[in-house]
Amino acid sequence: MDEPVRDVFPGIFEDSKNPRLIGGHCPGCKRKFFPKPIVCPYCLGPVGATPLSREGVIYSFSIVRIKPPFGLPQPYPVGLVDLVEDGLRIITLLDPLKTEGLAIGKNVHLMVEPLGVDAGGQTCLRYYFTPV
Amino acid sequence: MRKVDIVGVGMTSFGKHQDKSFIELAVPPIVDALKEANMKPSQVEAGFCSYALAGRLFGAVTAGQTILWHAGINKVPVVNVENACTSGSTAFHLAWMGIALGQFDTAIVVGVEKMVVPNLGLISSGDTEIDTLEGLVTPASFAMRALCHMAEYGTTAEQLALVAVKNRRHASLNQLSQFRDPITVEDVLRSPMICDPLTRLSCCPNADGAAVVVLSAAGRSRRFTAKPVRVAASVLVTGSYENPIDLVPWETDYRACKKAYEIAGLGPNDLDVVECHDAFTISEILHYEAMLLCPTGEGGRLVETGATSLGGTIPVNPSGGLLSKGHPVGATGVAQLVEGVRQLRGEAGARQTEGARVFMAQCMGGDKDGDARSCTANILMNN
Ligand SMILES: [Zn+2]
Numbered sequence: 257m258d259e260p261v262r263d264v265f266p267g268i269f270e271d272s273k274n275p276r277l278i279g280g281h282c283p284g285c286k287r288k289f290f291p292k293p294i295v296c297p298y299c300l301g302p303v304g305a306t307p308l309s310r311e312g313v314i315y316s317f318s319i320v321r322i323k324p325p326f327g328l329p330q331p332y333p334v335g336l337v338d339l340v341e342d343g344l345r346i347i348t349l350l351d352p353l354k355t356e357g358l359a360i361g362k363n364v365h366l367m368v369e370p371l372g373v374d375a376g377g378q379t380c381l382r383y384y385f386t387p388v
Numbered sequence: 389m390r391k392v393d394i395v396g397v398g399m400t401s402f403g404k405h406q407d408k409s410f411i412e413l414a415v416p417p418i419v420d421a422l423k424e425a426n427m428k429p430s431q432v433e434a435g436f437c438s439y440a441l442a443g444r445l446f447g448a449v450t451a452g453q454t455i456l457w458h459a460g461i462n463k464v465p466v467v468n469v470e471n472a473c474t475s476g477s478t479a480f481h482l483a484w485m486g487i488a489l490g491q492f493d494t495a496i497v498v499g500v501e502k503m504v505v506p507n508l509g510l511i512s513s514g515d516t517e518i519d520t521l522e523g524l525v526t527p528a529s530f531a532m533r534a535l536c537h538m539a540e541y542g543t544t545a546e547q548l549a550l551v552a553v554k555n556r557r558h559a560s561l562n563q564l565s566q567f568r569d570p571i572t573v574e575d576v577l578r579s580p581m582i583c584d585p586l587t588r589l590s591c592c593p594n595a596d597g598a599a600v601v602v603l604s605a606a607g608r609s610r611r612f613t614a615k616p617v618r619v620a621a622s623v624l625v626t627g628s629y630e631n632p633i634d635l636v637p638w639e640t641d642y643r644a645c646k647k648a649y650e651i652a653g654l655g656p657n658d659l660d661v662v663e664c665h666d667a668f669t670i671s672e673i674l675h676y677e678a679m680l681l682c683p684t685g686e687g688g689r690l691v692e693t694g695a696t697s698l699g700g701t702i703p704v705n706p707s708g709g710l711l712s713k714g715h716p717v718g719a720t721g722v723a724q725l726v727e728g729v730r731q732l733r734g735e736a737g738a739r740q741t742e743g744a745r746v747f748m749a750q751c752m753g754g755d756k757d758g759d760a761r762s763c764t765a766n767i768l769m770n771n
Binding site: 264265268289290291297315316317318319320321322324325326328332334335336338343344345347348349360374375382383384 | 516518519520521522523524525527528531532533535536539580581582583584585586629631632633635757758
């Protein structure tokens with residue numbers, strides 16, 4: 257029997273069909289975080305898990321053309337994406353099949369697919385944002 | 389707080405030192421710096437040794453004690469320092485702090501790295517960080533800053549390239565630099581793309597190298613040298629990691645430089661010569677702005693005016709910078725100070741800034757959540 261493909265990082269997203277990234281939320285400070293911190297760094301209180309918005313806007317990006325790490329395609333784009341609803345700016349892989357036409361301000365949404373390997377060299381499910 | 393002076397410096401050339409081990413590389417510049425300071429090894433009261441990659445590459449652990457023992461220094465406190473690209477300037481900061489607080493009267497700072505090895509791979513913030521797993525490599529994070537700077541302030545690819553061209557011109561006057569042949573804007577723009585818009589010649593090369601600084605309490609420094617150089621400010625800060633954070637302007641960089649100016653009681657107009665952490669062309673432009681050499685957003689136009697070239701109003705990276713010398717991570721922050729001391733003593737030869745009295749070294753390291761892990765700003769001056 258095949259083992260299920262692991263997530264790139266345990267607990268970082270849920271439901272690969274209709275995926276959501278899992279962030280943290282401090283009820284006291286009403287702040288969100290990604291990834292979820294151990295405690296709230298502002299009040300040191302407990303942080304709950306919260307699914308984040310699937311929709312984002314590119315804040316900046318680059319296309320990495322050198323030999324890629326973690327078995328990623330060559331080239332691949334990486335970016336900082338604003339999750340406007342959550343008030344968070346996150347570092348994320350962008351769609352390796354769509355390196356053309358990327359731009360600051362472009363709308364993107366979250367995908368999860370088998371892509372590259374994890375830190376242990378195993379094939380894994382990885383999240384990325386693709387242009388809408 | 390007591391005043392602190394630099395009384396001796398030494399450094400290897402930066403480049404490939406295939407004939408020497410990591411430990412062997414560090415020892416000769418210690419001997420040179422002690423000789424320059426007329427200081428016996430037994431007069432050194434503390435040692436700070438920085439390296440960032442030797443643990444990963446060679447399994448080095450607490451190598452500082454071995455290195456210093458080879459140079460005759462033992463028994464005294466020795467601390468091994470890792471703080472990414474600011475490892476060397478952090479080691480310097482700790483040595484300065486110990487003397488300023490009266491814990492000891494003399495100290496030595498040794499920065500060393502050997503990284504021209506097969507399959508070094510890309511430098512990132514560590515394989516367990518989610519940002520790294522999602523494909524963030526260090527040149528990409530600076531490429532993203534470059535894109536923001538271009539979009540927000542109209543900085544051009546040619547202006548970015550001019551930083552590499554200028555620093556290479558400076559390097560032609562520095563025998564210790566790895567690359568010394570002149571390059572043009574076209575060369576920079578046409579070299580292979582690494583992370584858009586940064587090409588290979590827009591990124592600093594790897595290097596082996598070591599650099600050393602010997603410090604003394606100011607009250608005693610003239611026992612060691614006729615030309616002590618005063619540490620007017622030594623600052624180390626960490627990023628804020630607020631979210632969202634803007635890539636430009638770089639708040640952490642501004643905060644470190646501002647604090648250094650306040651402590652020294654000086655401003656940007658007092659500087660005569662600067663070394664900054666030009667790991668990428670865009671980095672130098674961002675650091676101009678943080679050091680207040682120009683208003684925010686004007687860094688690209690500043691390099692175009694020639695103000696930051698040797699002979700300009702405020703020469704930046706007269707040594708050739710990381711872009712020409714290479715970037716042996718643990719040595720870089722110390723080597724910047726070696727250049728500063730040589731400029732202030734009037735010993736920089738063909739790349740001398742005439743009458744230099746005040747020098748600033750800015751260094752930055754690591755990547756976390758779109759911010760630096762550390763930033764140092766050190767101001768040196770003639771008494
Ligand atoms: Zn909180």
